[in-house]
Every structure is written in structure tokens, then in C-alpha cells.
Amino acid sequence: MEKLKLEPTKHTLFEDLQAIVTGTLAVAMGVLFLKEAGLLTGGTTGLAILIHYSTGFNFGLTLFLTNLPFYLLAIAQMGWAFTLKTMLSVALVSLLTELIPNWLVIEGIDPLFASIGGGLLIGIGLLIVFRHQASLGGLNVLVLFIQERYGIRAGKLQMVLDSLIVIAGLWLVTPWLLAVSVLGAIVLNFVLTTNHKPGRYTGF
Template identity: 40%
Template sequence: MIGIAMTTSTADSSPSTPIASTPAARAPALPAVRHSWIDNLQGQLFGVVMIAFGMSMLHSLGLIIGQIAGVAFLVTYATGISFGMAFTIINLPFYLLAALRMGAAFTWRTLAAVTAVSVLTNVAGNYISYSHLDPAVGAVLAGLCVGIGLIGLFRHQASCGGMSILATYVQERTGFKAGWLLMGFDLALFATAALFLPMDRVFYSLVGAITMNLFVAWNHRYEWYIAR
């Protein structure tokens, strides 16, 4: 291995004096960085659009996704009410947790994000149609879109409601990865979905949910991200 530590060989230097040759040793400490309001706004908008785009793919295939959105999809398929309405109603109790644990600003940002995702998912069919979308490909693409959208919200001090509020709180307080907690919830959700949906749709939905959760678990790490 090269560059961990080196010693000088000149006569006027002590052989025991280390030379810091790694970038980490030479680089100065990075200063704390804070997002401006425009930084947070663009990040939150990106997250909302990517999540809604992923939801529209899932809806077109008759699939579900993990977390509270998956519950909203099941309610939609069972009752015929819009996804946006179901998603909004189911999220209501979680705003209290957000207000008590995460603060008013986080709660308002989450409320705005949930509302925007609900509206955009409902109207996406007016602007995007999928004449052919393979269920396996659609599930993976939707999982990636929703996953990167959630990270966009998390990194800019918001969430998409529901279990992501709880997962974000637990990760910030304990270090337990948000993705793993969400995956546990999803296992229970998909066990329930198997009672109501055809098994092929449950399988493809599970592929999308696993893709999303693994993406979040591997990429949303608090220690990797400097700006606050």
C-alpha cells in the first residue's frame, strides 16, 4: 500500500519523523456549510418530482411501493379513490409526530412535499402515458426514482411523510439506517398485499420496494453529507 506514511532518508532528518502524505492528512478541516433557502427549495422540488414520477409508473402498472405510499395504493385499488386523497389522509397522524419530534419547519416542509406528491401523481396521467412498460423494468426504475427523491427530501430537511418521518428521526437520533427500518415495515406491508393482489404484481412491487430501500440505505448516510 502506497502513501500511508513515509520517512525521510536525509542525514539532517530523524528517521522517526513521519511525513503526512495522504490527502486526508494534508487537507484542512472543511468548514460547516449551511443550505440557503433556495438550496433547500430546489432540492425539495427535485425530490417531489422524482417521487411523483416513480409513483406514476407504479400506478400505471397496478403495482404498489413500500411505506405509507404502499398503503395508499392498496386503498386506491380497493376503493377507487384517488391515490392523492388516500396518501394525504393516511399521512395526517404522522404530522403530529413530525411536529413533536422534528420541529415546525420540518413539519411544514413535509406537509408541502406530501401535498405536492399527491397532486402531481394524480395529474401525471394527463401529461405522461406508458403505452408499453415492462413490469420488471418499471418496478426497478420506479424504485430508483422514489429512492433518489426521498434522499433529496431528507438532505434538504423534509420527508414524504409517514414512515419516512419516523425513519428520519430514528436515524438522526440513533444512527440506525433509515432504509433498514423502512424495509422492516415493507415486509409487513407486502405480506398483507399478498392477500389482495395477484402474486405477480406483489412480486414486481417487492422488486421495486427492495430497489428503493437498498438505494436509500446505501446512499443516505448522515456522516457522508456535510451541508446542513
């Protein structure tokens, strides 16, 4: 039997916007889980958490500022449409991570559950955003560019970089919380490695 060939379909503006809102909400919830449990994560989100833990500086603003240098790479290599959607995604995550605690109060959360649940939520959110030709800035831009240019799987490269960032936070958390944080980074990137492969998704 001849295989049915599906032609790539272009996302509408509405489809892109709903995906960005849905994806960033999932990411913000995952970040909230990690923060409430005192855990770390990778990417520019992880860097922002490290700065937040170390200085007490506003997390949402730190996340937004940390991503600014990577927009130049996004413009040069990925184009304006990708960059603008990425800037919107980063801005929404920065805003939602500050607003959600006003709407949802978590009185206690087990670190192991926060690690796995948070990793899954962030991974799913990133996957949704990626599939609409956007990212959450920072290392996401870099690994997506490398995947598009050199064919190196974004999930695997992101896993390596995320693990290094998490390990860099050893002086901020206990060895147990560090180990649980690494587990969360692995779970997050497992979602991406399993589901985000070149050529698999035909929307653009």
C-alpha cells in the first residue's frame, strides 16, 4: 500500500498565538514547581534561577534580561518572525512566573515530584513553542540553530548544556536537591529528544 504523503501546512497567526500562550503557561507552571521546591534547572531559565537564588533579584526580570544577547543570534540566523515570537514567549514566561503565585499558592511540594512534574511541564511547553517556530530564547535559540544547520539533535545538546548549568549551582543547594535537579533536567530533555526530531513535524 502506498504511503500517504502529507504536505507541510503553514500555521495561522491565531494558531501561533494560542500555542505560545499554552506553551509558556506550561513552562511557567513547571518553573513554579522547581522554585517552590528550591530546585535548579538548565538553560537561561536555570541561569535566571541561579541569579535569583544568589541575589534575590526579581526572577521574571532576570529571565527577560538574560535572554537579550541571544536575540541577536536569533535575528541573524533564524529570521525576524522566529525572533519576534521568541521575544513574546520569553516575555510571557517572565510575566507568568511573577503572576501565577498570586493566583496559585503552593504550601508544600515534594522535591522529587517537583523535579519530574516540573521537567515534564517545561519540556511539553517547550515542545509546543518549538513546533510553532519559536523558542524561549537563550540556549534554545542556540540548540535549534545547531539542529537546523548541523543536524545535531536539539534535545541531546540541550541535555548536556542544562546538566552543566545545574551542576554549576552546587554551592546553592544540597547534594540531594542537586541530584533531583539533574533528574528534572534529564526528564525535560527526554521529552524534547523523544518528540522533537528533524523532519518529523510538518507544520511551519
